Amino acid sequence: MIRVLTRADRRLAGAVFVVALLALFAGGRTQGNSRDEGYYFDAAELYWSYYGDLVENTARLQPTKSFTRAAIERGFGYNHEHPALMKSLFGLSWRVFHKCHCPEQPGRHPLGYAKKHTTLGLLDEEAALRLPTNVLVALMAMLVYLLGAAAWSRAAGLVAATLAVAAPRLFFDAQLAAFDAPIAAMWVAVVYAYWRALDEREWGWRCGVIFGLALATKHNAFFLPAVLGPHWLFVAWQRRRLPPFRPFIYMATLGVAVYLLCWPWLWFDTVHRFREYVSFHVNHVYYNMEYFGRNYNKPPFPLSFPYAMTALTLPVTTLVLSALGSVMLVRDWLAARRDNPNAAADTGTRATGLLVGINALFPMAILTVTRAPIFGATKHFHASIPFLALLAGYAVHRLVLALSDGDAPISRRRWLAPALAVLVCAPAAAETWRSHPYALTHYNLLAGGPAGGADLGMNRQFWGYPTLGILPWLGTHARAGAPVYWHDTNQAQLNMYVRENRLRPDIVNTGLEEPGVRASDIAMVIHEKHFNKYEYWIWDFYGTARPSLVLDDEGVPIVTVYERPRK
Amino acid sequence: MKERASKFAVAAAALVALLALVETAVALTAGARVAPASDWDAAAAEVRAGFGPGDLIAFAPAWADQVGRAHLGDLVTVEMAGRSDADRYARVWEVSIRGSHAPEVAGARLVKESRHGRVRVALYEKPAAHVVWDFTAHADEARVTQTPGTSPPTGGNETPCYADPGPSWRCPGSRLERRTLEIDYRPRRGILAPAESARATHLAFTEVPLGARLVVYAGIHDYYARKNGSGLVDLALVVDGKELLAARVANSDGWKRYEIDTRALAGGRHTVRFDLGATDPAWRNLGFHAEARQ
Incomplete structure (x- = not known):
């Protein structure tokens, strides 16, 4: 039966939000930026420029100027393979919060700025751009708490909220101005809204709006009806009557309207552009992913990938509790039916356990069912994590109930829940702390940590994000104007490091591939199995196999830097 | 029933608590289990003190290679790092962590070993192959030509490829070079010879001393080529006009070894x-390396 949440629950939910936000914000300060973030940093400024122009045109009583095809294409043409919502939010956050030095950084922004922006000046640029992701994931933790607390108990909610965020790979993405953590948060929000809408009328339209926002975040959201539909049918079977169909009606109407509203690129030539968008993702280029020693870059991809990766990257205690929670949920459901086989319709059910269970599995199963490429390690199925965390929360809830049953002294009942909650959350917190800031190299206790992951031949990392770790060395070792081969780090990432005063502006980027290596005096290789050839190029062109610097995570090399020997 | 459930709950809670404690402790102490730079420095000092010409240094596990070379890279030449095998080396210095062993020491005799904190140094000895001629090392002596289709060079039908320092050769539609190749994601020192449309490429070496056998390695260079192409490359080895090897090289071959008995030709120049x-x-970026061995 669903608990009615109290003011104390809302306060706890607020506390969960604040703690998660602070942790993510603090982590982001030392988190290197990634290749895709580089593109989204640029997109954020470009998209914001559209809204800035809209405000100015409206002030001049000429708002229609902002709704021409040319204006839309100028604002949203860049990076239109992904919807615009998150990039617009990154841009808005940047515009409001960043400490502006823009006119002093010509060529480092996608646009030229003659004057400083008037802003609140509270955050540096990168932190301002990343803030929307931080906020969304903190909101996700809050919703996980509310769902767990309402369905089962506060202990369940708190444990689930903590384990949802204290998951190394999700925590990594939750610091970035990218879409993978936001879509996980949106997925949770849609499921939460749908769950409430099963009994509460006003959550029907909210579910529609949130679904639209989810679609406008990333295409993963298109799969949500496929999860919610079967659950809705199950609830109908249990209740012996149809639950409200409202959420689906609003998702199909209001959701689509919100989606289109958030993505001006689709306002012109809608069908053609939407087709192009779908085609881009259906026919996505195959990137490289090392998995148990083999580099995959074309089909067939291993079907075990999402499950094995989850098993080797989530904290083991979280995994064990999730498995225990699943077993307990099924057992409890069977026991309830056995104890009362002739019961009339269970009108109060929302089949919460089933909803959580299928959402724990489905984001991973999408890869299995669609045979999708496996690049991106775990980031494409992050939405599983909050639901696995909820299963773990249920396990804690049931253990606490069983251990403090009837005869147990009151004092034991009081300390048991917090003690168990702290104990089971400790490994997740410790693992997340340990993995920072190189979480894509991190593997769990089962794998043997980063070194164990390397022994198993698992993907070392991707996205060229650990470059931040070599910048202090480069700052002291590179001569003025040194030509540097940056390998997988793109120019937009470097621009941000210069804007943040983390990289000397005189250092030159020699460009891509062989000409870039040949033209450099300092070159790096960011280790992934398929990138080995770049290291061999450096050996050939520099005439040495002796690195000047090896950046490692617990002894596992992640970036190796070479200097051309002086003659 | 209730008692049984309670016992289950106590057992489950105890196991979860134990797991949580172990996982937390392992996470918090992970840094202490990593070999510090001082251990690597000490190991490197020992290797450097005993290292002699013709010795091989191998790091284990393979992923620790960069860390090892950061400490001993002055002794690990590009040729050593890109070796096809360890056959020519009589002594192997194995520098390892985490109890790993380099494949190069399989079957070799352990002479001595020592520990420097978390880094182990071991010296192995084994019989070494005597290399009479290394075609990659002598690549600059090759004459490179092309002929139409699959026809063998007859003198009149050959288009010469022009040599550049490096060494490398500019052919009409490709460039041959001595390089450190990426074959099966590992470094292999050899000659990069991309196949061309409707032309056969020939690398001829004269006055080559031969021993008891010719060892040839071949494979397709570059993961991107292996991803985008799937055709077979024909590789033939011809000695004094007689074909001794006809191989078809595929993506899946890795760095495939071919061995040819040349005892009948040993001693002379060919x-x-x-x-x-x-x-x-x-x-089709063919890469190959060959050695005449005693």
Whole structure:
């Protein structure tokens, strides 16, 4: 039966939000930026420029100027393979919060700025751009708490909220101005809204709006009806009557309207552009992913990938509790039916356990069912994590109930829940702390940590994000104007490091591939199995196999830097 | 029933608590289990003190290679790092962590070993192959030509490829070079010879001393070529006009070893030619290395 949440629950939910936000914000300060973030940093400024122009045109009583095809294409043409919502939010956050030095950084922004922006000046640029992701994931933790607390108990909610965020790979993405953590948060929000809408009328339209926002975040959201539909049918079977169909009606109407509203690129030539968008993702280029020693870059991809990766990257205690929670949920459901086989319709059910269970599995199963490429390690199925965390929360809830049953002294009942909650959350917190800031190299206790992951031949990392770790060395070792081969780090990432005063502006980027290596005096290789050839190029062109610097995570090399020997 | 459930709950809670404590402790102490730079420095000092010409240094596990070379890279030449095998080395210094062993020491005799904190140094000895002629090392002595289709060079039908320092050769549609190749994601020192459309490429070496056998390695260079192309590359080895090897090299071959008995030719000087071509030459970056061994 669903608990009615109290003011104390809302306060706890607020506390969960604040703690998660602070942790993510603090982590982001030392988190290197990634290749895709580089593109989204640029997109954020470009998209914001559209809204800035809209405000100015409206002030001049000429708002229609902002709704021409040319204006839309100028604002949203860049990076239109992904919807615009998150990039617009990154841009808005940047515009409001960043400490502006823009006119002093010509060529480092996608646009030229003659004057400083008037802003609140509270955050540096990168932190301002990343803030929307931080906020969304903190909101996700809050919703996980509310769902767990309402369905089962506060202990369940708190444990689930903590384990949802204290998951190394999700925590990594939750610091970035990218879409993978936001879509996980949106997925949770849609499921939460749908769950409430099963009994509460006003959550029907909210579910529609949130679904639209989810679609406008990333295409993963298109799969949500496929999860919610079967659950809705199950609830109908249990209740012996149809639950409200409202959420689906609003998702199909209001959701689509919100989606289109958030993505001006689709306002012109809608069908053609939407087709192009779908085609881009259906026919996505195959990137490289090392998995148990083999580099995959074309089909067939291993079907075990999402499950094995989850098993080797989530904290083991979280995994064990999730498995225990699943077993307990099924057992409890069977026991309830056995104890009362002739019961009339269970009108109060929302089949919460089933909803959580299928959402724990489905984001991973999408890869299995669609045979999708496996690049991106775990980031494409992050939405599983909050639901696995909820299963773990249920396990804690049931253990606490069983251990403090009837005869147990009151004092034991009081300390048991917090003690168990702290104990089971400790490994997740410790693992997340340990993995920072190189979480894509991190593997769990089962794998043997980063070194164990390397022994198993698992993907070392991707996205060229650990470059931040070599910048202090480069700052002291590179001569003025040194030509540097940056390998997988793109120019937009470097621009941000210069804007943040983390990289000397005189250092030159020699460009891509062989000409870039040949033209450099300092070159790096960011280790992934398929990138080995770049290291061999450096050996050939520099005439040495002796690195000047090896950046490692617990002894596992992640970036190796070479200097051309002086003659 | 209730008692049984309670016992289950106590057992489950105890196991979860134990797991949580172990996982937390392992996470918090992970840094202490990593070999510090001082251990690597001490190990490197020992290797450097005993290292002699013709010795090999191998790091284990393979992923620790960069860390090892950061400490001993002055002794690990590009040729050593890109070796095809360890056959020519009589002594192998194995520098390892985490109890790993380099494949190069399999079957070798352990002479001595020592520990420097978390880094182990071991010296192994084994019989070494005597290399009479290394075609990659002597690549600058090759004459490179092309002929139409699959026809063998007859003198009149050859188009010469022009040599550049490096060494490398500019052919009409490709460039041959001595390089450190990426074959099966590992470094292999050899000659990069991309296949061309409707032309066969020939590398001829004259006055080559031969021993008891010729050892040839071949494979497709570059993961991107292996991803985008799938055709076979024909590789032939011709000694004094007689074909001794005809191989078809595929993506899946890795760095494939071929061994040819040349005892009948040992002692004298010979003309050795490598012919290569492909009917589907797209992305066919053949890489090969060969040695005449005693």
